[in-house]
Amino acid sequence: MEMENSRLSSQPVLRLDNVTKAYGTNLILDHVSFDVNEHEVVALLGPSGSGKSTLMKCVNLLEHVNDGQIWLGDTDITDPRARENDIRARIGVVFQQFNLFPHMTVLDNIILASVHVLKKDKQESIDKAMNLLKRIGMADKAKSYPDRLSGGQQQRVAIVRALMTDPKMLLLDEITSALDPMLVGEVLTMVMELKEQGATILMATHEMSFAHKAADRIVLLRGGHIIENGSPQEVMDESTNPETQEFFSYFRNL
Numbered sequence: 001m002e003m004e005n006s007r008l009s010s011q012p013v014l015r016l017d018n019v020t021k022a023y024g025t026n027l028i029l030d031h032v033s034f035d036v037n038e039h040e041v042v043a044l045l046g047p048s049g050s051g052k053s054t055l056m057k058c059v060n061l062l063e064h065v066n067d068g069q070i071w072l073g074d075t076d077i078t079d080p081r082a083r084e085n086d087i088r089a090r091i092g093v094v095f096q097q098f099n100l101f102p103h104m105t106v107l108d109n110i111i112l113a114s115v116h117v118l119k120k121d122k123q124e125s126i127d128k129a130m131n132l133l134k135r136i137g138m139a140d141k142a143k144s145y146p147d148r149l150s151g152g153q154q155q156r157v158a159i160v161r162a163l164m165t166d167p168k169m170l171l172l173d174e175i176t177s178a179l180d181p182m183l184v185g186e187v188l189t190m191v192m193e194l195k196e197q198g199a200t201i202l203m204a205t206h207e208m209s210f211a212h213k214a215a216d217r218i219v220l221l222r223g224g225h226i227i228e229n230g231s232p233q234e235v236m237d238e239s240t241n242p243e244t245q246e247f248f249s250y251f252r253n254l
């Protein structure tokens with residue numbers, strides 16, 4: 001029994017095991033394996049078209065893998081018997097485009113899944129949402145509609161919404177890419193605060209200096225393969241792999 005417990009406690013929150021994904025004959029992810037451990041922030045980097053979004057979609061069950069497994073704790077979420085709603089509640093997802101419903105207030109957007117999918121008590125959900133909004137200084141926007149908010153505020157509301165189900169981890173897919181550069185900072189500050197509070201995060205990003213500062217580990221994807229998996233220092237500063245150097249020099253020269 002003790003053995004069993006120690007095995008469970010060292011289990012990663014997310015494990016990709018030889019994940020392979022093709023669109024038709026176009027192989028996008030070729031036996032991709034890596035872990036995200038508890039309280040770890042992992043930045044998924046790679047050139048445009050390298051498969052970052054596809055990988056994120058496979059983890060969020062928006063796409064099916066062709067081969068390999070994705071484990072969320074001890075659940076194989078690629079198993080067709082896995083319950084999609086249960087899994088989605090355990091992973092908080094934020095995408096590049098703010099996906100708030102325009103016809104609903106900020107508060108209604110935030111409590112929607114909690115009340116209608118998880119069937120939580122409405123008042124409890126409202127209290128929780130208001131607490132989260134207070135923490136990011138946006139309680140006064142609860143009754144506003146999304147189009148009255150800046151892009152940065154909308155994205156922070158989307159993060160709050162993702163936190164409502166107390167997910168095991170957050171999946172952040174290019175969450176600052178559609179933002180005016182002036183508004184990127186406030187969203188990244190919120191991600192940094194979540195890291196400091198111990199959140200487990202997998203984020204695809206083009207913000208290299210943020211990845212260097214915030215990530216515990218960098219996973220670099222190229223041509224459907226992981227070519228690096230190490231600390232920001234190892235991967236971004238010290239790697240001698242020419243493909244890695246070429247990728248980061250492109251960003252340094254921007």
Ligand SMILES: Nc1ncnc2c1ncn2[C@@H]1O[C@H](COP(=O)(O)OP(=O)(O)OP(=O)(O)O)[C@@H](O)[C@H]1O
Nearest residue numbers: 023026028046047048049050051052053054055174
């Ligand atoms: N639904 C789809 N059907 C067919 N091909 C697709 C589909 N979605 C993505 N692709 C292809 O898969 C490859 C990887 O795309 P993906 O969006 O995952 O890359 P990415 O690394 O996220 O790129 P970016 O940094 O530009 O967002 C691309 O060649 C893309 O054209």
